[in-house]
Amino acid sequence: MIQRVNPQADFIAIEHKILDFWKENDIFQKRRDANSGKPKWSFIDGPITANNPMGVHHAWGRTLKDVFNRYKAMDGHELRYQQGFDCQGLWVEIEVEKELGFKSKREVEEFGIEKFVKMCKERVDKFSAVQTEQSKRLGYWMDWDNSYYTMSDENNYTIWGFLKKLFEDGKIYRGSDVVPWSGRSGTSYSQMEIIEGRKLVAHKAVFVRFPLREKDNEYLLVWTTTPWTLTSNVIAGINGNLDYVKLKAKDGAIYYFVQENLEFKRLEKQFKEKKQWLEGVPKLKTIAQIFKEHGGYEVIGTIKGSDMVGWTYDGPYDDFDAQSEAGGYPYVVDELEAAGATGKSQHQVIDPGKDNMGNDIVVGGEGTGIVHMAPGCGDIDNKIGKKLGMVSIAPLDEESKFTDKFGWLSGKSATDKETVQAIIDDLKERKFLIHVEDYPHVYPHCWRSGDELVFRLVDEWYINMDWRDKIKKVVDEINWIPKWGGDREHEWLDNMGDWMISKKRFWGLALPVWTFEDDSYYVVGSKEELKELAVDGWDEFEGNSPHRPWIDKVKIKHPESGLIGTRILDVGNPWLDAGIVPFSTLGYNNNREYWKEWFPGDFVTESLPGQFRNWFYSLLAMSAMLEEKAPFKNLLGHALVKAEDGRDMHKSWGNAIWFDDAAEKMGVDVMRWMYAAQNPEHNLLFGYHHGDDVRKKLIQLWNSYSFFATYASVDGFDPTKANLTNADLNLMDKWVLSKLHSFIRDSRLALDGFRTDQLMKKFDLFLEELSNWYIRRNRRRFWKSEDDGDKQAAYTVLYEVLTTVIKILAPILPFVSEDIYQNLVRNMDKSAPESVHLCDYPNADESKIDTGLMDNVDALRRVVELGRSARNKGNLKIRQPLAKLYFTVKNDAVADFIFGQQNVVLDELNVKALYRSESESELIKYNVKPNLPLLGQKFGKELPAIRNHLKDADADEVLAEIRSNKNYMMNLNGESISIGRDDLLIQPESVDGYTSSGDDNVTVGLTTKLTVELIKEGIVRDVIRQVQNMRKNAKFAVEDRIKIYGNPKGSVGEALKSFEEFFKNEVLAVELIDEENSGEYSESFQIGDQQVTFGLTRTNI
Secondary structure, three states: OOOOOOOOOOHHHHHHHHHHHHHHHOHHHHHHHHHOOOOEOOEOOOOEEOOOOOEHHHHHHHHHHHHHHHHHHHOOOEOOOOOEEEOOOHHHHHHHHHHHOOOOHHHHHHHOHHHHHHHHHHHHHHHHHHHHHHHHHHOOOOOHHHOEEOOOHHHHHHHHHHHHHHHHOOOEEEEEEEEEEEOOOOEEOOHHHHHHHEEEEEEEEEEEEEEEOOOOOEEEEEEEOOHHHHHHOOEEEOOOOOEEEEEEEOOOOEEEEEHHHOOOOOOHHHHHHOOOOOOOOOOOOOHHHHHHHOOOEEEEEEEEHHHHOOOEEOOOOOOOHHHHOOOOEOOOOHHHHHOOOOOOOOOEEEOOOEOOOOOEOOOOOOOOOOEEEOOOOOHHHHHHHHHHOOOOEOOEOOOOEEOOOOHHHOOOEOOOHHHHHHHHHHHHHOOOEEEEEEEEEEEEEOOOOOOEOEEEEEEEEEEOOOOHHHHHHHHOOOEEEOOHHHHHHHHHHHHOOOEEOEEOOOOOOEOOEEEOOOOOEEEOOOHHHHHHHEEEOHHHHOOOOOOOOOHHHOEEEOOOOOOEEEEOOOEEOHHHHHHOHHHHOOOOOOOHHHHHHHOOEEEEEEEOOOOOOOHHHHHHHHHHHHOOOOOEEEEEEEOOEEEOOOOOOOHHHOOOOEHHHHHHHOOHHHHHHHHHHOOOOOOEEEOHHHHHHHHHHHHHHHHHHHHHHHHHHHHOOOHHHOOOOHHHOOHHHHHHHHHHHHHHHHHHHHHHOOOHHHHHHHHHHHHHHHHHHHHHHOHHHHHOOOOOHHHHHHHHHHHHHHHHHHHHHOOOOHHHHHHHHHHHHHOOOOOOOOOHHHOOOOOOOHHHOOHHHHHHHHHHHHHHHHHHHHHHHOOOOOOOOEEEEEEEOOOHHHHHHHHHOHHHHHHHHOEEEEEEOOOHHHOEEEEEEEOHHHHHHHHHHHHHHHHHHHHHOOHHHHHHHHHHHOEEEEEEOOEEEEEEHHHEEEEEEEOOOEEEEEOOOOEEEEEOOOOHHHHHHHHHHHHHHHHHHHHHHOOOOOOOOEEEEOOOOHHHHHHHHHOHHHHHHHHOEEEEEOOOOOEOEEEEEEEOOEEEEEEEEEOOO
């Protein structure tokens, strides 16, 4: 039998109850068993980093994955249900370093690599277990005994096979390049990673002067935000097409810099708007202001940039030994060494030209138009230096400290504020410094540790990406959601460099590269090949995972030269780990037939920002190389989770919300509703206020269910005995069933298109129609005492609607849908599937969808909505009856339908009679005025003429043209101007005697004159409301009949006498007794200026 339910639902308690139910009854495995052998649907999970507890941002993606898995399972597909943990990389190492109190890579080496790596593994094991339990709490159905781990041997060796193929194709190489580098972590960062850690900071920027060698007291004016790189300056770049000013300072010194920069107001917009600006940073000065503060200046001429090329100069740190090292330092180019080239000897002005996008490398605006270039400290500088045959001077060691050929700076950290200040003081003392300022800009930091990066010349291992066209081809095979995702991926592929795959760290993929004394190298492609080539260290390695330090002990014999080689100490870029999973998790190396069954995947979803150049890129690249096909068919990208204030979530800001807290305070179904309803292209502002709004909708669903369950329990309704035909249905029954099957159809379209937000938008509308129209309009069918066919029809229809809706929503709201299902379905039919999640996903019955009926009822509801709006405008509460309602619609058939259902309108709006007006102008007038701010932006000086035209125009004609053509055309001085609805302020005004409201299709007017009888009825309806509240406060059952004690006088007493039967029917009273008696429950309340006291007693006690 259907049980009554508490209307005050504890959703969190329900969730825990359902989790226990699923576990005790093995529901997940039963779903898998039911789908075994059915058409396969392959989902590829982007591994979650097993390094900390799960955040609410992780739960968005995991919810979407679970929704589509559940939907496909209910739709009859076999799934693998394998999720993954991302295990290797710097993010884990940094947390372990924090545990140990380490602040540098050197401390790890002193501690012992083996102990450190074991601690990294233990951390992964710990937090993968934590995240598993959190994911179960989310309702995330996965085969938790078969999760994949990127640290697994299978994953690592499959990457070896990928790298082997690249090696055989000549795509693996070792190269020297200037790359982002973390001194704290002692490793480099790839193009992919650097973007993740960009932060707005203020650096000490300096204007310095480089003395020209053959020009007495003349200088290049140079500006830089990284003073430490001045130690390694080799050349100065200009733009040959720009004009450069020759400025004479008060002291007679002459300076050269780009002409347009003299009065250029640097970062003016950012300072005014305080965007990309830091509090406390003062406004930047123009170069003119700087020289004025130095006593003034005189412009004595200009020179073309091209005429400056070849000028030589003295650098600010030519006294350092590194500047005199032939061939460069510490990486020596033999040809340059033989030529005696040094940094000091190569100081000259050059024009670096354009970048690979065709943009000038040196531009005007910020800075001085003369760029100090240090090929050992900047990636662009390095490329230009190589092209022009310049030496490179790399000043920093692994900890970002100056090395021993940099004089007094040796041993100092380049990023320490004390070091920067010491350099500035030194430049000032030696008269190189012109001006110093705090300059706000976005600068790369380590995306895990947060420390500031430097650019350092190092040897790293790369994949030559000259085969990117292969990747671009597979990009076009994928259905990208949103569509622009594919364009973004192409944009990344067009502009990326070669893929740097090495890191000088400890915990990660051991790159299978062995080097030999003749400078050759060899890539091993499998464990079997390694064993075959090993000549030493195999016994120590065997039985261990292919990680440091165990793998480092294996020496191999080169299969061609016979030389003995050792493995490089580098570990791999962690995106290799995640990119290989469509191969490693499906047995690509050892069970190719199984892999073919499940590859390519049908679906992938992850956060869009960053993944174009990270996981998506690695997936696509690795699949393009191994199989020349896309690894998945559909990709759903979603935006970021932010705090409700729009900022990133940070513990220090007090706006961070942990998953466990949200789950136990907000509830998981509420969270899942939030995630599912969010447009994936837009950031989700996550917080408890937003959660409260969603919970109200969940309560609205629960109330609809609670209403049904309460009356079904009282009447003993049994859906298994219902024998309903179409003839038994009234118009509202047919309408709600039509809406239901439209919703089923729309739901399938949304889920098949991977857009849960579209489904939830449709459900918001349907829920409103169900609860605030169908149920509310049909309450009396459930209340009435006679158990006739009409009552049974109401029960049967609402039962069908509720039980179908929970199946539609089961993938999104797995807990509340299960709880409702157990009561409504399993309590009545033990032969029904044991769980809502074992049911088939509903299919729409097109024969039940009546578009004409839905349109007519929608128009009817629109009359009611506009009638309520008109009441609000007239400050007429709904309990006050009104005499007449007039409406206008354009379609006669719609008008006839409304008259056919006029009792609905009269009841909903509490009016006595319904009429159709010939024209909306009988009920409402419109004033049309210009939207001055908007029109001013669009038309500027034409605005006065537009105002005058609209002032004289007929408002009805303007509005009619807007309605029919979407715009209004006017002729001003022979020129046609078009304006839209947004350009106008359209203000409605009710005609005298009415309160009115309308839109482009329907207008409603209510008469406002009140008769004595209408006023009395209004009083009675106010009393009815008070008595209904008393029944609730007394906790009487909805079906309880009552006696009412009281002897109200005056207008209240007169009104009750006039409408006694109506009053009794509405409050389920069998008798009004004219005496003072508190009964079972009594209360006093105010009606107008009268105090009324009633006592209530149930008749059945």
